[in-house]
Amino acid sequence: MARIAVVAGDGIGPEVVGQARKVLDAVLPGIEATEYDLGAARWHRTGEVLPDTVLDELAGHDAILLGAVGDPTVPPGVLERGLLLKLRFAFDQYVNLRPSRLWPGVTGPLAAVKPGEVDLVVVREGTEGLYAGAGGTLHRDTPAEVATEESLNTRHGVERVIRDAFARARRRERRKVTLVHKTNVLTHAGSLWSRAFAQVAAEHPDVTTEYQHVDAAAMFLVTNPSRYDVVVTDNLFGDILTDIAAAVTGGIGLAASGCINPEGRYPSMFEPVHGSAPDIAGKGVADPVAAVLSAALLLDQLGHADAAARVTAAVATELAGRTPGAPLRTDEVGDRLAGYAVA
Amino acid sequence: MARIAVVAGDGIGPEVVGQARKVLDAVLPGIEATEYDLGAARWHRTGEVLPDTVLDELAGHDAILLGAVGDPTVPPGVLERGLLLKLRFAFDQYVNLRPSRLWPGVTGPLAAVKPGEVDLVVVREGTEGLYAGAGGTLHRDTPAEVATEESLNTRHGVERVIRDAFARARRRERRKVTLVHKTNVLTHAGSLWSRAFAQVAAEHPDVTTEYQHVDAAAMFLVTNPSRYDVVVTDNLFGDILTDIAAAVTGGIGLAASGCINPEGRYPSMFEPVHGSAPDIAGKGVADPVAAVLSAALLLDQLGHADAAARVTAAVATELAGRTPGAPLRTDEVGDRLAGYAVA
Ligand SMILES: CC(C)[C@H](C(=O)O)[C@@H](O)C(=O)O
Numbered sequence A, B: 001m002a003r004i005a006v007v008a009g010d011g012i013g014p015e016v017v018g019q020a021r022k023v024l025d026a027v028l029p030g031i032e033a034t035e036y037d038l039g040a041a042r043w044h045r046t047g048e049v050l051p052d053t054v055l056d057e058l059a060g061h062d063a064i065l066l067g068a069v070g071d072p073t074v075p076p077g078v079l080e081r082g083l084l085l086k087l088r089f090a091f092d093q094y095v096n097l098r099p100s101r102l103w104p105g106v107t108g109p110l111a112a113v114k115p116g117e118v119d120l121v122v123v124r125e126g127t128e129g130l131y132a133g134a135g136g137t138l139h140r141d142t143p144a145e146v147a148t149e150e151s152l153n154t155r156h157g158v159e160r161v162i163r164d165a166f167a168r169a170r171r172r173e174r175r176k177v178t179l180v181h182k183t184n185v186l187t188h189a190g191s192l193w194s195r196a197f198a199q200v201a202a203e204h205p206d207v208t209t210e211y212q213h214v215d216a217a218a219m220f221l222v223t224n225p226s227r228y229d230v231v232v233t234d235n236l237f238g239d240i241l242t243d244i245a246a247a248v249t250g251g252i253g254l255a256a257s258g259c260i261n262p263e264g265r266y267p268s269m270f271e272p273v274h275g276s277a278p279d280i281a282g283k284g285v286a287d288p289v290a291a292v293l294s295a296a297l298l299l300d301q302l303g304h305a306d307a308a309a310r311v312t313a314a315v316a317t318e319l320a321g322r323t324p325g326a327p328l329r330t331d332e333v334g335d336r337l338a339g340y341a342v343a
């Protein structure tokens, strides 16, 4: 039986993760879950972000389910670099998977886009690019100060995530992959991405391909998001594009994500895209749908495609039945979702 | 009298620039304009992108008006690096100014945003960051290939563009500046930007300030674009955010931009954000509004604020009178705009 590590985290993290576990237990009874106390609260209390011993323990699990970490009192970078990115890099989670659907029942901000019309997934590279942490500062706080950030891209890292994108496209109806980069300015990294993409594309004649600059893709996500099926892109572009995709499909309140090590050599991690939302924490009003959809990605990654499909269908039922603007109770939503998933 | 260099360029470039010149001549008779043949056509014919002699001649003008350069047959990077970016860097055009308004008469894609509600300007840094061209490739086309791109940020470059943003905010009603970066991941460059921003902000107690991560800003541009007044950001983030801002305000067909050397030591350059649109070139149906609004930015930069305001008002009249979806003729729009501007 699957052994998962649960990092509920801060703010609304524990509330939404609670519902995700409720749903997981319903569709796959017997999951072994171990809770880990990480995030802003632990850092405030002990100064620890991610002790090596905890990292080692996490490595022994099949997957990690994370709620949200952080609060405004933690300096920028501490939990991002020390916890989230550390896990992505330590566990070689090179596929950052972010599906976006405009679900029936959900009103997106775009006047011309109807529910059901958007169903895309961004396969964002997760272990390279500008996230490598290869930067420096000289002459700090003087007029001569210079600060650098380096984007590191390897054939190894780029090719494997592109392969993953094509493999996912093959399992989808439209079988289309869009490469997004900025080859006209970032000519070195852009060339590497383009050449690797062309090579992998040649091995997949059944998959349609296209290329777009990141600025154009950002625009088309707003004017015509339904044109996308699978989008593969680098770490930073993926960060930005997935928030746009979330925005046009009803907000990050519904957006799920997985940081995946496809080979399963290390645990993959699943988390809602939203943050800890301290302003509504503890009130029982956070929408757990993103956390529950993240649990569905977890199930899929662990080979339980049927259970994953049942959870996704439960979310569809829940959202189709909602009255726009009506208040919700976190635990009631969780109860309903668990019910739908086993019905 | 102002001496401007005109680079009409490729595709619809000459068509829309023709209208911009018509309007310029109407509001400021006697402008001296010299045409320069640069772009894809010249490159195909002669292999030249921007000869040094032409660069020297351009330097002798008060401003450059550019239509659009490029076509799909030119390899990526040739005209971008060789012409557009070369001009930005050679002429130290460190302010890349991109206003976005949802004009009355224009239907944006966002259901909840009404015309008149969005009026923001992005002040994008234009001479640093990932656009520095500091990248390299090793072991090309082998499994060991690595490609880098370096973002270079100097206190000098960052502080001056932030100062420009605050100066512009002071001339606007809301007097608000939003810094956009990714300080939680790009900790070195992010820290430099944040510290420079805090220092300049302290000197402008009459200006409201806020900070947002680029992914959040991309999202809010879609869900709530009217919250922004002046946005200051780095070169690449600005590239992406301005295309989103253009998309939510009716498309890049209306988006103007200026690459500005505020001190006037070198000529500033003004151009529509749209490209050469080869698919509709030569048909006389391209909308010249973005080129005309770029000419208004040119007038403003050269100290003709009144003439600039008349051109902007002419565009407002034109757009308010349009029937959504009705076809337009490039030269008729130009005639109308010139007429409104001097009425
Ligand atoms: C918190 C931050 C490090 C992270 C990222 O930039 O990847 C977040 O924005 C995300 O998209 O998961």
Ligand SMILES: CC(C)[C@H](C(=O)O)[C@@H](O)C(=O)O
Residues within 6 Å of the ligand: A184, A185, A215, B080, B081, B084, B085, B239
């Ligand atoms: C053509 C390209 C070099 C340019 C940029 O990236 O700056 C364009 O996208 C723009 O926004 O002006």
